[in-house]
Amino acid sequence: MGNRGEVLVERGSANTRFFIVRTGQLEIVWPDPGELVITPLDSGQFTGETSMLAGRPALVRIRVSESGELIEIEREQLMLLVQTDSELSDIFMRTFILRRVELIARGFGDVALLGSTHSPDTLRIKEFLTRNNHPYSYIDLDKDRTVQSVLDRFHVSIDDVPVAICRNDVVLRNPSNEKIADCLGLNEAIDPMHMRDVVIVGAGPAGLAAAVYGSSEGLDVLVVESSAPGGQAASSSKIENYLGFPTGISGQDLAGRAYSQAQKFGAQVMIAKKASGLLCSRTPYAVSMDEGSPIPTRSIVIATGAQYRRPQLENLGQFEGNGVYYGATFVEAQLCMAEDVIVIGGGNSAGQAAVFLSKAANHVYLLVRSSGLAESMSRYLVRRIEETPAITLLTNTEITELDGARQLERVRWRNNKTGKDETHDIRHVFVMAGALPNTAWLHGCVVLDGDGFIKTGPDLSPDDLAAAHWPLARPPYLLETSLPGVFAVGDVRAGNVKRVASAVGEGSIAISFVHQLVRE
Numbered sequence: 053m054g055n056r057g058e059v060l061v062e063r064g065s066a067n068t069r070f071f072i073v074r075t076g077q078l079e080i081v082w083p084d085p086g087e088l089v090i091t092p093l094d095s096g097q098f099t100g101e102t103s104m105l106a107g108r109p110a111l112v113r114i115r116v117s118e119s120g121e122l123i124e125i126e127r128e129q130l131m132l133l134v135q136t137d138s139e140l141s142d143i144f145m146r147t148f149i150l151r152r153v154e155l156i157a158r159g160f161g162d163v164a165l166l167g168s169t170h171s172p173d174t175l176r177i178k179e180f181l182t183r184n185n186h187p188y189s190y191i192d193l194d195k196d197r198t199v200q201s202v203l204d205r206f207h208v209s210i211d212d213v214p215v216a217i218c219r220n221d222v223v224l225r226n227p228s229n230e231k232i233a234d235c236l237g238l239n240e241a242i243d244p245m246h247m248r249d250v251v252i253v254g255a256g257p258a259g260l261a262a263a264v265y266g267s268s269e270g271l272d273v274l275v276v277e278s279s280a281p282g283g284q285a286a287s288s289s290k291i292e293n294y295l296g297f298p299t300g301i302s303g304q305d306l307a308g309r310a311y312s313q314a315q316k317f318g319a320q321v322m323i324a325k326k327a328s329g330l331l332c333s334r335t336p337y338a339v340s341m342d343e344g345s346p347i348p349t350r351s352i353v354i355a356t357g358a359q360y361r362r363p364q365l366e367n368l369g370q371f372e373g374n375g376v377y378y379g380a381t382f383v384e385a386q387l388c389m390a391e392d393v394i395v396i397g398g399g400n401s402a403g404q405a406a407v408f409l410s411k412a413a414n415h416v417y418l419l420v421r422s423s424g425l426a427e428s429m430s431r432y433l434v435r436r437i438e439e440t441p442a443i444t445l446l447t448n449t450e451i452t453e454l455d456g457a458r459q460l461e462r463v464r465w466r467n468n469k470t471g472k473d474e475t476h477d478i479r480h481v482f483v484m485a486g487a488l489p490n491t492a493w494l495h496g497c498v499v500l501d502g503d504g505f506i507k508t509g510p511d512l513s514p515d516d517l518a519a520a521h522w523p524l525a526r527p528p529y530l531l532e533t534s535l536p537g538v539f540a541v542g543d544v545r546a547g548n549v550k551r552v553a554s555a556v557g558e559g560s561i562a563i564s565f566v567h568q569l570v571r572e
């Protein structure tokens with residue numbers, strides 16, 4: 053029974069109770085300034101949005117506006133229903149996600165960001181909140197003159213920008229992503245001391261796939277992510293080659309769906325927390341963190357990906373996906389049909405891209421910062437480049453400026469030997485300067501290849517295994533590293549093809565080996 057005026061859930065409180073209205077009415081209230089009723093909930097309707105799935109603090113107040121009969125369900129029971137009843141799961145998931153979308157659209161969040169579009173840290177925080185699907189309101193200090201009074205109220209000087217006012221109370225001056233996550237309670241429901249079946253490090257496509265398959269198959273899964281879910285894929289404006297999305301899907305949408313899916317099956321995702329090492333000389337293993345106690349676990353999936361070497365250009369981010377690409381597939385080739393393009397890099401991947409694109413493009417400029425192509429470039433490619441009139445190799449040359457409104461329109465490059473600058477109307481730049489794997493944090497616990505990628509399964513030679521003191525009679529499984537029970541998937545793995553689909557595939561396959569380990 054709910055009595056008129058009774059507050060069932062307060063904003064910021066633990067989000068552990070779910071209500072279905074049988075009779076009477078509830079109100080979803082935005083508490084300040086001056087209580088705003090977002091929506092009433094009548095007979096047959098229910099409370100909840102995605103923070104309920106993640107066990108995060110409530111974003112709104114829920115109050116009884118007309119006394120009546122309510123059904124109350126604890127969060128654990130709700131999670132069980134979502135995982136076992138597909139019809140109810142559809143209804144709840146759709147509603148929870150749409151409610152979150154509505155909160156985001158209306159800026160009803162528990163954080164207000166005061167920043168400037170010219171500040172990279174403002175962009176960092178906006179991106180962090182957006183990639184976590186966290187609603188927030190934004191005040192642009194360049195446009196809003198009345199904001200000074202708000203700043204004065206919180207004793208904030210303009211040098212502290214960007215400022216995040218968190219839960220209407222705590223003022224954070226140019227905070228790290230981790231500080232924001234802590235203040236918003238994004239990791240509140242997670243017990244780091246609890247022994248897991250599998251800890252997945254990295255929440256890009258590979259890590260999220262492992263989380264979905266692991267949790268849906270009954271494993272106790274914790275994902276640790278140093279930034280926000282989605283990884284590199286989240287920075288892609290449109291992924292056109294991922295199976296099942298004929299019109300393409302933005303990386304952010306794909307990641308958002310995968311994140312909700314993992315949470316639906318009960319995987320916990322620790323946000324803005326960086327793994328700093330493996331305690332690998334003991335079993336069970338543990339993943340040590342930048343801060344806090346190591347997380348004990350029976351198995352580990354390493355999905356920390358790689359970072360493409362990105363040219364140091366001020367506005368590069370603005371054109372990524374809109375003229376700057378890190379892969380040259382048929383999709384990109386079609387975009388630059390009969391146009392001039394630039395390929396950056398002197399290695400095999402740059403050579404292959406230049407030759408491939410020369411068939412579609414009008415002309416390919418291959419820009420190399422050093423005085424020639426890399427020693428490692430295959431001879432056949434060097435010959436093909438030399439013999440293809442549609443490719444011009446420009447050595448000692450690097451891009452100094454990108455220009456355009458939305459899409460890249462012009463590129464300026466400089467010959468570092470002669471000091472000569474040139475500007476060309478070129479709309480497509482392919483950066484093929486190699487990728488750096490995120491493996492430094494492993495501190496030698498697993499065998500790496502010459503470029504720092506993790507060797508797995510059959511790629512581990514008898515010498516590798518002997519050096520790593522491989523202790524078992526069986527050889528490593530397909531995606532298993534030189535440490536039994538520790539797997540590597542996605543871009544971080546030596547030999548991976550650096551695509552969303554292969555990352556997802558490998559993440560799911562690793563889980564089948566985790567099951568085999570449990571059986572062993």
Ligand SMILES: Cc1cc2nc3c(=O)[nH]c(=O)nc-3n(C[C@H](O)[C@H](O)[C@H](O)COP(=O)(O)OP(=O)(O)OC[C@H]3O[C@@H](n4cnc5c(N)ncnc54)[C@H](O)[C@@H]3O)c2cc1C
Nearest residue numbers: 254256257258278283284285288327357542543550551552
């Ligand atoms: C701009 C761009 C566009 C792309 N477009 C396409 C495309 O259209 N189609 C396609 O198939 N592929 C595309 N790719 C490639 C694709 O995004 C990658 O192959 C894919 O994201 C790899 O997934 P992953 O999970 O292995 O690694 P990542 O996506 O790199 O994810 C790794 C995650 O691990 C986290 N992490 C790293 N270190 C730590 C640590 N110590 N502790 C905790 N977390 C950590 C990172 O923050 C990151 O979230 C694109 C890549 C880029 C950059």
